Amino acid sequence: MSRLRALIGPSILNADLSQLYEESQKLLSNGADYLHLDVMDGHFVPNLTFGHPLVKCLRSKIKEAFFETHMMVQNPEQWIVPMANASVNQYTFHIEPVSNVADICRKIKENGMKVGLAIKPGTPVETVERYVDLSDMILIMTVEPGFGGQKFMEDQMTKVKYLREHYPLLDIEVDGGVGPSTINCCARAGANMIVSGTAVIGASDQAATIKLLRSTVQQVIDDH
Ligand SMILES: O=C(CO)[C@H](O)[C@H](O)COP(=O)(O)O
Numbered sequence: 029m030s031r032l033r034a035l036i037g038p039s040i041l042n043a044d045l046s047q048l049y050e051e052s053q054k055l056l057s058n059g060a061d062y063l064h065l066d067v068m069d070g071h072f073v074p075n076l077t078f079g080h081p082l083v084k085c086l087r088s089k090i091k092e093a094f095f096e097t098h099m100m101v102q103n104p105e106q107w108i109v110p111m112a113n114a115s116v117n118q119y120t121f122h123i124e125p126v127s128n129v130a131d132i133c134r135k136i137k138e139n140g141m142k143v144g145l146a147i148k149p150g151t152p153v154e155t156v157e158r159y160v161d162l163s164d165m166i167l168i169m170t171v172e173p174g175f176g177g178q179k180f181m182e183d184q185m186t187k188v189k190y191l192r193e194h195y196p197l198l199d200i201e202v203d204g205g206v207g208p209s210t211i212n213c214c215a216r217a218g219a220n221m222i223v224s225g226t227a228v229i230g231a232s233d234q235a236a237t238i239k240l241l242r243s244t245v246q247q248v249i250d251d252h
């Protein structure tokens with residue numbers, strides 16, 4: 029029996045952020061396994077979202093849920109302590125702008141958070157594979173980071189397949205353009221942690237959409 033689990037983490041990027049608490053609570057009530065919080069600094073990506081002050085406020089109202097922050101920032105080391113103080117559970121950062129990946133992984137763990145390592149579509153999988161033993165999860169981006177609602181890049185599945193073949197129990201996350209029409213592709217490639225923004229937020233039946241995404245992925249895991 030594999031201990032891999034299919035987990036669905038909606039991204040609140042394209043939700044009504046004036047209602048962040050209500051939107052987040054609704055996603056959790058509708059079956060989300062965790063929340064994927066997209067932090068952008070306007071440097072690493074050409075967009076700005078929010079930072080640790082907002083995450084801390086959200087945490088004060090939502091005590092139990094697993095929070096993953098997807099740090100699309102130029103200097104991920106800078107925000108480790110503030111995000112730990114906001115009770116973030118997993119700190120996922122991009123390795124592209126960083127020269128001391130191992131130090132950052134260590135610091136994240138010292139501050140009580142899990143480590144996620146993310147790569148952009150143009151970054152070879154070998155670049156992140158070097159650090160796999162230092163991480164709890166690898167995020168393969170399936171759009172250029174920066175904006176929600178973009179088209180899923182199917183060619184990124186070769187990276188997911190490669191990782192799954194070599195690391196059968198590794199948590200592998202996909203993020204960007206993932207929804208009911210692309211989930212089969214992600215599941216077959218071997219992703220088990222699924223970020224979905226627009227497709228879940230805009231769904232007429234959020235609970236049914238989350239359930240469909242999870243059961244599609246879990247089915248592939250169970251068949252192996
Ligand atoms: O990291 C992201 C963008 O950089 C988002 O998590 C991602 O785009 C989710 O939104 P959608 O499912 O609408 O693509």
Ligand SMILES: [Fe+2]
Pocket residue numbers: 039064065066098203223
């Ligand atoms: Fe994201």
